[in-house]
Amino acid sequence: MASVTLTGVNKHYGAVEVIPRLDLAIEDGEFVVLVGPSGCGKSTLLRMIAGLEPITAGELRIGERVVNTVAAKNRDIAMVFQNYALYPHKTVRQNIEFALKLRKAPKAETARRVAEAAELLELTPLLDRYPRQLSGGQRQRVAMGRAIVRNPAVFLFDEPLSNLDAKLRVEMRAQIKALHRRLEATSIYVTHDQVEAMTMGDRIVVMREGVVQQFGNPIDVYDAPANLFVAGFIGSPAMNLLPGVVDQDSLSILETRFARPAHLRREPLPENVICGFRPDAVSIIENGEGIGGTVEVIEPMGGETIANIDTDHQTVTVLYRNRLPLKVGERVGLMPDFASMHLFDSESGRRINKPSPTCG
Amino acid sequence: MTGSTIRTGTLTTRIVVWVALILLTLWAVLPIVWSFSASLKTPLTLYTSGLIPEDPTLDNYARVITSDGFPTYLWNSLFLAITSTAVALFVSVLAAYGFARYAFAWRHVLLLFILVPRILPRASLIIPLYYLVERLNLLDTYTVLIVTYCATAVPMSTWILMGFFRAVPRELEEAAAIDGASLWQRIWKVVVPISLPGMVTAGILSLREAWNEFPFVLAFTTSSEMRTLPYQLFLLRDSMGIQDWSLINAFTITTIVPILVLYLVFERQIVNGLTSGAVK
Numbered sequence: 001m002a003s004v005t006l007t008g009v010n011k012h013y014g015a016v017e018v019i020p021r022l023d024l025a026i027e028d029g030e031f032v033v034l035v036g037p038s039g040c041g042k043s044t045l046l047r048m049i050a051g052l053e054p055i056t057a058g059e060l061r062i063g064e065r066v067v068n069t070v071a072a073k074n075r076d077i078a079m080v081f082q083n084y085a086l087y088p089h090k091t092v093r094q095n096i097e098f099a100l101k102l103r104k105a106p107k108a109e110t111a112r113r114v115a116e117a118a119e120l121l122e123l124t125p126l127l128d129r130y131p132r133q134l135s136g137g138q139r140q141r142v143a144m145g146r147a148i149v150r151n152p153a154v155f156l157f158d159e160p161l162s163n164l165d166a167k168l169r170v171e172m173r174a175q176i177k178a179l180h181r182r183l184e185a186t187s188i189y190v191t192h193d194q195v196e197a198m199t200m201g202d203r204i205v206v207m208r209e210g211v212v213q214q215f216g217n218p219i220d221v222y223d224a225p226a227n228l229f230v231a232g233f234i235g236s237p238a239m240n241l242l243p244g245v246v247d248q249d250s251l252s253i254l255e256t257r258f259a260r261p262a263h264l265r266r267e268p269l270p271e272n273v274i275c276g277f278r279p280d281a282v283s284i285i286e287n288g289e290g291i292g293g294t295v296e297v298i299e300p301m302g303g304e305t306i307a308n309i310d311t312d313h314q315t316v317t318v319l320y321r322n323r324l325p326l327k328v329g330e331r332v333g334l335m336p337d338f339a340s341m342h343l344f345d346s347e348s349g350r351r352i353n354k355p356s357p358t359c360g
Numbered sequence: 361m362t363g364s365t366i367r368t369g370t371l372t373t374r375i376v377v378w379v380a381l382i383l384l385t386l387w388a389v390l391p392i393v394w395s396f397s398a399s400l401k402t403p404l405t406l407y408t409s410g411l412i413p414e415d416p417t418l419d420n421y422a423r424v425i426t427s428d429g430f431p432t433y434l435w436n437s438l439f440l441a442i443t444s445t446a447v448a449l450f451v452s453v454l455a456a457y458g459f460a461r462y463a464f465a466w467r468h469v470l471l472l473f474i475l476v477p478r479i480l481p482r483a484s485l486i487i488p489l490y491y492l493v494e495r496l497n498l499l500d501t502y503t504v505l506i507v508t509y510c511a512t513a514v515p516m517s518t519w520i521l522m523g524f525f526r527a528v529p530r531e532l533e534e535a536a537a538i539d540g541a542s543l544w545q546r547i548w549k550v551v552v553p554i555s556l557p558g559m560v561t562a563g564i565l566s567l568r569e570a571w572n573e574f575p576f577v578l579a580f581t582t583s584s585e586m587r588t589l590p591y592q593l594f595l596l597r598d599s600m601g602i603q604d605w606s607l608i609n610a611f612t613i614t615t616i617v618p619i620l621v622l623y624l625v626f627e628r629q630i631v632n633g634l635t636s637g638a639v640k
Binding site: 051052071072073077078079081082083085086087088089098099102103146150 | 529531532534535536537538539540541542545550553554556
């Protein structure tokens, strides 16, 4: 086990700068998820930690050791790839023991560790099969087996669940978390799926264009997104980001005037702001009150319903749990919950208000 | 092509395809069938009966196998074919890996240049090579034949293997690198085994070329101890005065059989979809 520390890490591909300058300190035993849209540099960052991509500038430490120029095989890491990357010509057993054989581990120890890993991942009956004879979930478990058998200091996961179907993904998510709790090894997990990030990470790193937007525990990031990007990215359905105009006594949202919320009366606010409301922080009320709009789409999900309301300016997503007799095309009013409002500067996109205790 | 696309073809298309395939097959197989038939006849009955011999005999084969020097010629052919194929494959694996995985300057030009030994007619190389080989004092040695056979086999094998190596997902090599494999181990323990169909294809083609090679062995060897089967076949035809076609055909079939057996054995070993399950 080891900490992973990146200091001023920078990555160029020729003239293209993929990661401008990045500092990140991942603690020993922590499960950190790097999350962001495609092309945000999260996989590049993981590959740099793995030693599969050279670092242009900066310093990378695993534990106390600077590993910038250390070959991947000497970094004491294991990686689970998106496409599993199992050796097709080797059986499950040979796949798992390959790393130990390369290190010339004693035969008895190799057999014991393979058996342990197989037992842990319920792969024992499959040890003599070839990867092509396995299902997607089983292949993913073999890839994990290959990683854990070496007992590495750091586990790296590069979108390992994205090729699995939704049900299996949920199962594997739990399995990876359970495995982490058991092994207590430092783990760095890359995903573009924010649900995966929220559910798995001890802390999450939200990235965009190679820059860390926010680093914190998932609930803190959800409750107090640092900027508009994080606000829009974390949370499903996404937060409604509505332009607002502030004056002495009022706050106008989508040209509807509301009294300035009590907890914001004393705070100095810029004139133009972006007001963020989670879909469950907007209520549907009688037409004629609040922000007016027309019901565009209704998506009943069983326990809850998601409705898109077209307000003439932009669409607002509302999530509600009670059974409202809504119909598509119906005119309704929308009332945001100001207590859980997130305020952002419309120019810089940065968060202005402190998170309120009822945020969410 | 899937079954359904074949079925959707019109009747006319199917007839044309079938006729073309039958003609091609006959064109390829008939000479061998005729040769085999001739090898079972005596010189007297050679032209009197049809394809099926009236009174088949294995005498010709017995004469071939017991003829003077046959074991030496067979050994020479085998040794040269196997050694030159092994050396050519070893060199080609390294060359193909370089071309498949590294984007270096002038790569495409170099790829075309390595084809030169195959583009030039073999006969045009004999005089300059003879001059060179004589100066190196390598005439009438195995070395010169192995080197020249490799020189023509390497370009072909490199091109074949490069295609297969490119198809090996990079992630597999990255996984191996993280598992602790050196570049050398990645090539021989991951890339090459996954490219087994390519190795078999390149190997069989090289082996066949070396087995059948004639101009170089004719030009660069003189002693009877260095003769290969094709060389002996040529002498057989030339030196007998009266052509004993039954014997010549028995010799021809004896020469073809080992390669034919190899084809049949390895065809089954080219496992389709070997890489399925590696990724996704």
